[in-house]
Amino acid sequence: MPQIAAEVFINSIFIVYFLSIVGKTYMQVCCKKDPKAKVDKKKLKFLPRRYGDLSLTYDVLQAYSSSYEAQVTIDNINPLGRLDHWNLTWEWMNGEFISTMKGAYTHKRDYSECIYGPAGKYYKDLDFSTIMNCDKKPVISDLPADRKNDSQVGRLPYCCRNGTLLPAIMDESKARSIFQLQVYKMPPFLNRTALVPPEKWKIDGVVNPQYKCGAPIRVDPSEFPDPSGLNSKTYAIASWQVTCNITRPKEKLARCCVSFSAYYNRSAIPCNTCACGCDDNKGCSQTARAMLLPTESLLLPFENRTKKALAWADLHKFKVPNPRPCPDNCPVSINWHIDSDHNTGWTASVTLFNWDDSVFEDWFAAIQIDKAYRGLEGVYSFNGTKFDNLNRTIFLQGLPGLNFLMGEVNGTRKGDPRIPGKQQTKISFTKKHTPGINIPRGDGFPTRILFNGEECALPTQIPRSSAEQKSHFKFLTVIIMAIMTFILISIKANRNHFLAHDTTFLPQQRSRKKTAAFSGQEMEHDATMSSGPVSIKVDYQRKMETF
Numbered sequence: 019m020p021q022i023a024a025e026v027f028i029n030s031i032f033i034v035y036f037l038s039i040v041g042k043t044y045m046q047v048c049c050k051k052d053p054k055a056k057v058d059k060k061k062l063k064f065l066p067r068r069y070g071d072l073s074l075t076y077d078v079l080q081a082y083s084s085s086y087e088a089q090v091t092i093d094n095i096n097p098l099g100r101l102d103h104w105n106l107t108w109e110w111m112n113g114e115f116i117s118t119m120k121g122a123y124t125h126k127r128d129y130s131e132c133i134y135g136p137a138g139k140y141y142k143d144l145d146f147s148t149i150m151n152c153d154k155k156p157v158i159s160d161l162p163a164d165r166k167n168d169s170q171v172g173r174l175p176y177c178c179r180n181g182t183l184l185p186a187i188m189d190e191s192k193a194r195s196i197f198q199l200q201v202y203k204m205p206p207f208l209n210r211t212a213l214v215p216p217e218k219w220k221i222d223g224v225v226n227p228q229y230k231c232g233a234p235i236r237v238d239p240s241e242f243p244d245p246s247g248l249n250s251k252t253y254a255i256a257s258w259q260v261t262c263n264i265t266r267p268k269e270k271l272a273r274c275c276v277s278f279s280a281y282y283n284r285s286a287i288p289c290n291t292c293a294c295g296c297d298d299n300k301g302c303s304q305t306a307r308a309m310l311l312p313t314e315s316l317l318l319p320f321e322n323r324t325k326k327a328l329a330w331a332d333l334h335k336f337k338v339p340n341p342r343p344c345p346d347n348c349p350v351s352i353n354w355h356i357d358s359d360h361n362t363g364w365t366a367s368v369t370l371f372n373w374d375d376s377v378f379e380d381w382f383a384a385i386q387i388d389k390a391y392r393g394l395e396g397v398y399s400f401n402g403t404k405f406d407n408l409n410r411t412i413f414l415q416g417l418p419g420l421n422f423l424m425g426e427v428n429g430t431r432k433g434d435p436r437i438p439g440k441q442q443t444k445i446s447f448t449k450k451h452t453p454g455i456n457i458p459r460g461d462g463f464p465t466r467i468l469f470n471g472e473e474c475a476l477p478t479q480i481p482r483s484s485a486e487q488k489s490h491f492k493f494l495t496v497i498i499m500a501i502m503t504f505i506l507i508s509i510k511a512n513r514n515h516f517l518a519h520d521t522t523f524l525p526q527q528r529s530r531k532k533t534a535a536f537s538g539q540e541m542e543h544d545a546t547m548s549s550g551p552v553s554i555k556v557d558y559q560r561k562m563e564t565f
Contacts, residue, residue: 070261071096077254100471101183101223108216113204121177121197124151227471231262274474280356283481285310289346293475306339320345322435349374359457372439378423382415386466393452399443458483
């Protein structure tokens with residue numbers, strides 16, 4: 019037994035130098051690295067695979083002279099990335115077209131472009147009525163779940179989930195999507211080895227992060243388990259990788275927004291004006307700041323808030339922009355409300371609003387709140403998890419049975435405002451691990467919020483308490499009084515200095531006037547000297563004017 023173990027390790031990198039048998043079924047072995055062992059470094063024939071938020075692999079599984087079969091694998095690598103109802107598009111560079119697909123479908127199925135184009139001239143005997151797509155830029159989507167076991171278009175692993183691609187921290191089995199397609203080529207690429215992948219890849223979801231994809235790069239062929247079930251591997255004929263990374267949304271191009279409110283301020287700060295775009299809005303200001311609202315108005319659609327906003331502005335003497343600000347136009351909004359603040363901790367409410375007709379299944383929200391993260395104590399209606407390695411993020415998702423964020427519906431009676439789909443939770447924080455945190459000053463508001471991976475637009479201001487505003491006013495008053503006191507003291511000091519200088523000069527002037535009566539030259543000298551005090555007084559007046 020010891021000889022067999024030693025032989026195994028000697029043939030690899032380690033050597034057994036101590037072996038002991040404990041009992042009848044347990045053996046302890048100690049090893050050390052063999053200094054003479056050589057490790058063969060695997061040389062890559064192609065470029066190494068790259069890391070990105072989203073990785074797409076284009077594998078050629080079978081190749082013929084005029085066509086080939088390929089498989090596309092989409093891997094969600096970013097722990098906060100996500101896609102819902104994904105749409106994938108690319109551009110064929112050499113006249114290729116898709117014959118059949120499994121695990122996905124194209125939005126447009128029109129074979130007239132093939133018949134009247136170069137493909138129809140070359141493939142004269144091909145039945146184009148069965149062709150999937152002839153577009154140069156096809157739009158591809160995942161199949162719905164009811165096609166998963168379809169013998170013709172389904173029966174592929176990781177397919178048929180209606181375009182849902184979740185992060186691995188939610189469900190690792192749903193972090194990958196796969197579909198296959200048969201591609202026909204055009205001259206002069208009719209050689210079996212003349213394989214060219216499509217270019218200009220783009221992928222997008224509903225309320226999801228926005229990805230920017232790079233060009234395909236040739237990588238080592240992908241490995242696959244043997245379909246026969248044997249302990250062996252098969253390889254793709256050729257493989258390309260496309261790496262996509264999440265881009266932060268530009269101003270007024272987000273897909274969700276955030277509103278702030280607090281118990282110590284009666285006004286709620288709504289989502290920013292045109293937070294999700296304002297292309298279709300006319301007769302309103304796209305740059306004016308959103309009007310403050312009573313907190314209950316956040317439950318109403320924007321078109322039903324006008325009267326409340328105007329009445330609230332009139333009550334509190336707020337300025338009303340003319341024209342009034344445009345709506346935020348976001349399908350999803352999140353309200354962060356501070357409920358309480360006491361010596362040992364504080365609480366907040368998070369409310370999700372769905373202003374769209376569609377339903378969000380398996381939703382999640384990620385919150386970064388820098389100064390209060392360490393004090394998180396509990397999340398009571400959602401499943402809340404802390405992730406230190408994700409920039410100290412609080413990850414929220416629905417509990418089993420509560421993972422659907424329903425869409426907007428009509429009111430109870432005719433004429434009532436539409437009612438958004440909503441879910442809410444309470445979050446408690448302790449101040450034990452966050453000494454010095456100041457909730458009224460704004461330490462209790464998030465610095466970043468994501469919904470289904472999409473970064474939401476935050477308000478440009480936060481609610482302030484009246485005490486905090488008074489303290490700022492008092493501090494400003496003290497500063498102004500100190501400046502005014504300094505100015506007055508400086509003026510008085512300068513005035514005394516000039517007066518003192520003037521009195522010392524006047525006796526000399528009088529004495530010279532007396533002596534000047536006996537000499538004409540002395541009179542001229544006295545006139546010249548008498549111009550000194552006049553110039554000094556003029557300078558003094560100028561200094562006074564500057565103050």
